[in-house]
Amino acid sequence: MATGFRTVGYYVDWAIYGRNFKPQDLKADQFSHILFAFVKINRDTGEIQLADPWADTDIHWDESWDVPAGVTNVYGIFLQLFKLKKVHRNLKTMLSIGGWTYSQDGSFAAGASTPEKRDKFARSAVQMVKDFGLDGIDLDWEYPVDATEAANYVDLLRLCRQYLNEANPAFELSIAAPCGADKIQKLDIPGMDRYLDFWNLMAYDFAGSWSQAAGHASNIFGSTSNPASTEFSFDTALRMYSAVNPHKLVVGMPLYGRGFANTDGPGKPYQGTGQGNWETGVWDYKNLPLPGSQEYQDDQLIASYSYDPAQRLMISYDTPHIAELKAKYIMSRGLGGAMWWETSGDKVGAGSLVQTVIDTFPPKKRTTAAPAKKKVRVKLAQDLSLSTEEEQEVRLAFDYFTDPEELGKDIIQSKDLKKAFSALGFNLSPGEIKEIKETIDPDDEGFIVYELFLEVAAMKMKDRDGKDELDKAFSLFTGGDDEGPITLQHLQRVAKALNENVTDDTLRDMLREASSGDRNEVNK
Structure with missing residues (x-):
């Protein structure tokens, strides 16, 4: 069901492998935007490049492998996203550039470090958007480290906006934005905001293997009674984005959980993070809670987790109840919607976090022609x-x-x-x-x-x-007396005015029937 809010889902190209989650598996009617993640940056030239051409443009699913010589059709994930758009006409698909890996290896900073590289970055990104039938660009730089890189980011956004507008003014531009105070402080938020359609605030990974204590990884509020359990909180981060129209701020939510092993629970010491599904200490939400675990929900923090007392394993993740509270928080703050990292982790049907949020949001306004x-x-x-x-x-x-x-x-x-x-x-x-x-x-x-x-x-x-008509009729019978009852004399006068030959006995019967009793008058 469409809502009046953005519902943004990241689709990662590595999902087609071990996770066996293809673009065709996306429940596309849940989303206003699907963001393809990720393409990488050539650190030497700034140009955008596919990270996995086999997954992105080459693999055939339903399509024939019998392609004439010299034909260079696009297949892979980008073809499937294009097909989704043909079925879901309001769906927007965007190209997400960078991400954790291509930021931490220095590619993003290097590719945005000079005017020449930034120009090639923006031009090649917009060209890729046009080539693959997409609707915009999402930048995920994790994270600018100083004022110089922050200024480079603003200029890169300016160029992306310029070339997007030249190609199609309807193309959109967004970023994945941090929620850690030390990261936010380094950004030129007003400078960036003038070029952005929306901000995807990464309200997750507040706790993990790097934390001093077991904690909540995606809580909205901080804890005063157990501060060690909430090193960060989204509500605190939100205040640092006060220069941005709240309607442009989209709240990120995890479709996974982060584990803490050998612990007694939130705010307590831990050793290790547990096994995880695809990486150490991280479980897809669809596999949670683990057998033997009990779920706990804190409405004050808007956070939840599971705990296995036998294994002494805590996993921080959102439950449907917490997802509902987050949706209500978004509405109460006038924010722009919800974002999920990443779409392969959700449950199908009952228990879906994405669907829970969508069902909580009010339905999208419809035009009179709908x-x-x-x-x-x-x-x-x-x-x-x-x-x-x-x-x-x-x-x-x-x-x-x-x-x-x-x-x-x-x-x-x-x-x-x-x-x-x-x-x-x-x-x-x-x-x-x-x-x-x-x-x-x-x-x-x-x-x-x-x-x-x-x-x-x-x-x-x-x-x-109906009441107005009754009042008029009553007044007609009573000759303008709005309070008095209708009597035999009133009916005799009306019958005479209408030239109706009606006996008094008949008129008395009419009064008795209308009064539901043996009375010779009818009250209003």
Whole structure:
């Protein structure tokens, strides 16, 4: 289901090997963006190069190997990503450059070290985007170490933005950004931000084999009672990005866990990190919790882990409950969405962390031309006789309380529900508002979607119109007396005015039937 938030997934080209996770295995409808990771940098020229041509452009899956001589079609992962885009028309795919390996070996810093190299870097990156039918560039430099490299980063982003715009103004530019204070402080954040569409904040790897104590690896808040368990926290890092529009900040989440062996739990000493799936001390989320382990969740920190008392093994990772809390944190802070490293690690079906976040986010706003929305409006018009003017009245009242920048035009917060109905002229009691909220926001998520508001508003308007018609009819019978009952004399007068020959006995029967009793009058 599409949401009003970015949902960004990194797909790594080495996933096709031991992990046996092909691009075709991606649940592409979960993502707004899929970032291909990684291509490398030629340290001598700055040019971008494929890191694994066999995986990236050569391997054939469904395609025939019988290719005519001289034909150089693109196959591999890039062809599969292109096919995904043909099916999922709103999906964007981007080229991620660098990463940990090609940063730590010095390639990124060297490739961005001179104006000439930066120009070749940007030009070759944009050319690769065009060649493979992608939608933009993601830079992952881990990490600039001083002011000179920080300035080089800004200039590299400037060039990427320039050449992307020349190729297609719709192309996007993002980076993978640090959450460690020492790393953030070295960046020229305002200088970078003017060229970026969004920032992918790497809110993971807060703890691991390098830590002094076993700790939480992707917590939102720090612990005051056990500070050794939270060396870093995302909320602290977020404050250091205050110069950036929150809507451009995307919160990274891990699809893996980091282990601590021979420990008594968070904040305690440890020895080693455990075996792991593909690298020491790291497990794919889909394999967690391990047999014999018990999961623990801390709503205050927004963090979770598993612990095996027999093995004395702690693994820090997100559970679905914590993923849900992170999604609500993102909404409460007005942030731009969620990012996951990396897509092969998630569970399929029940327990999927990606799907949990998507299900927590409110649905994406839809244009008036969208089939689903059109169907709802037509149904309401047919079932509730809502005119075009009345629909416009509802839309206007709803729009008073939307925040298009953060939530889109089709969502309001539940706290504004009473005000929205007041704008329509309904003075609803707290009990009535509570009943409506329980109907259209049953999980108390704090958000109201326009279509549901429209449906309730339409019913309220129909009830109001019915009452108005009743008032008019009552006044007609009573001769303008809005409070008094309808009596035999009133019916005799109306019958005479209509030239109807009706006996008094018949009129008395009408009164008794309308009053549901043996009375000769009808009260309003």
